[in-house]
Amino acid sequence: MKRFTFVAAAAAILAVATGGIAAAPAIFAQGAPQMPGVQDTARVTAGTYAVDPAHTLVGWRVSHFGFNDYFGLFGNATGALTIDPANIEAATFDIAIPIAEVTLASDGLKNHLLRPGKDGAAPDFFGAEPGMAKFTSTKVVKTGATSANVVGDLTINGKTAPVMLAVEFVGAGANPFNKRETVGFHARAMMDRTQWGINYGAPFVGTNVELTISAAFEKQ
Secondary structure, three states: OHHHHHHHHHHHHHHHHHHHHHHOOHHHOOOOOOOOOEOOHHHOOOEEEEEOHHHOEEEEEEEEOOOEEEEEEEOOOEEEEEEOHHHHHHOEEEEEEEHHHOEOOOHHHHHHHOOOOHHHOOOOOOOOOOOEEEEEEEEEEEOOOOEEEEEEEEEEOOEEEEEEEEEEEEEEEEOOOOOOEEEEEEEEEEEEHHHHOOOOOOOOEOOEEEEEEEEEEEEO
16 A cells, blocks of 8 residues: 555656646757757847846946955846847947845945935935936947947936946847747946945945946847
8 A cells, every 4th residue: 555655646746747847838848959049140130129127137346445356236127228130330228227226145235335324414325215327328339240339328326427338149039938039138347436426435445346237138
């Protein structure tokens, strides 16, 4: 009886497991032919794409007293990309990033970033109710088959200054879950935070902030 019970239970578990796989998108089937996203510019179709907030991240790193670098992360971005593969340099891009939702390993450091200024003074960083950080492209220069420099205006704390993003096309294809045409990019940039009035701790806390961006866009 115990042997029969074990065999029956094993069969039931196997049935549930295989049934779950069958219900999942074909991408998870054994022997799936290829990844949904491929670095093939021919897959990109002209039109307007919206930022995928669940899969778009903006990471930053800054020197900590010259000892090491500290990292932080922003997510839940919104925005749009209008692109025509036949004329990449006519592309336009804008993104808005909720500063208040910054992710840090240290709660104490996050609280400092979002701490209001003392006795009505300006905050050290962003303050208790920071506005969105916004980037709007002003110029796109193609630098390779899958790369471009995107120059634009970055607004933080009500101050605007230019930033250049070095952008690399990563892949395009149909999202296996929602079937939407999706394109993805990686980008890097360097910004001097003092241009946006963020002067606290300088120069011991680095003034140069490196941005690393991973962005996905879905066609509308």
